[in-house]
Amino acid sequence: MSVSYIGLHFTISPKEPGAEILIAELGETPFESFIETEDGISAYIQSEFWNESLLDAIMILKSDDFKVTYTKEEIEQVNWNEEWEKNFEPIDVGGICYVRAPFHEKKDAQYDIVIEPKMSFGTGHHETTFMMVQHLLENDVEGKKTLDMGCGTAILAILAEMKGAKPIDAIDIDNWCYLNSIENAERNNCEHISVYEGDAALLEGKKYDVIIANINRNILLNDMQQYADCLNPEGMLFLSGFYEEDIPFIDESCAAKGLKLAKKLKKNNWVALKYVN
Numbered sequence: 001m002s003v004s005y006i007g008l009h010f011t012i013s014p015k016e017p018g019a020e021i022l023i024a025e026l027g028e029t030p031f032e033s034f035i036e037t038e039d040g041i042s043a044y045i046q047s048e049f050w051n052e053s054l055l056d057a058i059m060i061l062k063s064d065d066f067k068v069t070y071t072k073e074e075i076e077q078v079n080w081n082e083e084w085e086k087n088f089e090p091i092d093v094g095g096i097c098y099v100r101a102p103f104h105e106k107k108d109a110q111y112d113i114v115i116e117p118k119m120s121f122g123t124g125h126h127e128t129t130f131m132m133v134q135h136l137l138e139n140d141v142e143g144k145k146t147l148d149m150g151c152g153t154a155i156l157a158i159l160a161e162m163k164g165a166k167p168i169d170a171i172d173i174d175n176w177c178y179l180n181s182i183e184n185a186e187r188n189n190c191e192h193i194s195v196y197e198g199d200a201a202l203l204e205g206k207k208y209d210v211i212i213a214n215i216n217r218n219i220l221l222n223d224m225q226q227y228a229d230c231l232n233p234e235g236m237l238f239l240s241g242f243y244e245e246d247i248p249f250i251d252e253s254c255a256a257k258g259l260k261l262a263k264k265l266k267k268n269n270w271v272a273l274k275y276v277n
Helices: 015-026 050-055 078-087 124-138 155-162 173-185 217-230 244-256
Strands: 005-013 033-036 040-046 068-076 091-093 097-100 109-114 148-149 170-171 192-197 207-214 230-242 260-267 272-275
Touching: 005 015, 015 033, 015 040, 068 109, 068 230, 078 207, 091 124, 109 155, 124 155, 124 207, 124 230, 148 155, 148 173, 148 217, 155 170, 155 173, 155 192, 155 260, 170 173, 173 192, 207 217, 217 244, 230 244, 244 260, 244 272
Parallel strands: 097 109, 148 170, 148 207, 170 192, 207 230
Antiparallel strands: 005 040, 005 068, 033 040, 091 097, 230 272, 260 272
């Protein structure tokens, strides 16, 4: 018996961090899959669970800081693997690291990472993921205790282990990301990654040689003191998830905590920064 779905196609301005906020809020309702689009997100819910009143509790729809509109579509059946194939593109970083889904053809890369998203978030953050992968490829993390904060699908934690980092903590506040990270770590035969569900409160008393945080500007600024407190002497802090125009805010916060900017990468106005202490 086929299951019918309702698809809501949201246009969000500004898209970031609006899309992330909307996904988080809809995630508390019976919506079960999300696909990031060029202008926002598409959210899917089984028809039997759909009621327009579900949107009454979605606060971003009432916020003056965002303009959110949507169209509604009735869908007889959704083949999520097919949707992933259309919306989850592989990431090829210099022919050295290849991040792919199981349905993508394997390439001859030194680091082959297989990711199958538990929920389909599309390709919107490939620029930041790409640059964070670049940072990890360029730096020695062998034997270094590492934190992947806001780990998502655990791509970066997995690459860190493949490059010899250990032990590794991967943390995400989203339950889907937490479960998906566990699955992906197992899928890539990782033995040194511990996945936790939560936020920066989990960092109290922890120390790391390498901290990776690919989130967004506001969360990074809010949690920067925790990152600084956790970073060992001569440690490396990699930050992404924000635009070039956000750098002054990030840099001011880092400088106030004794962190020095060591390298900047830029791709389509997204940036990824490396700090050292």
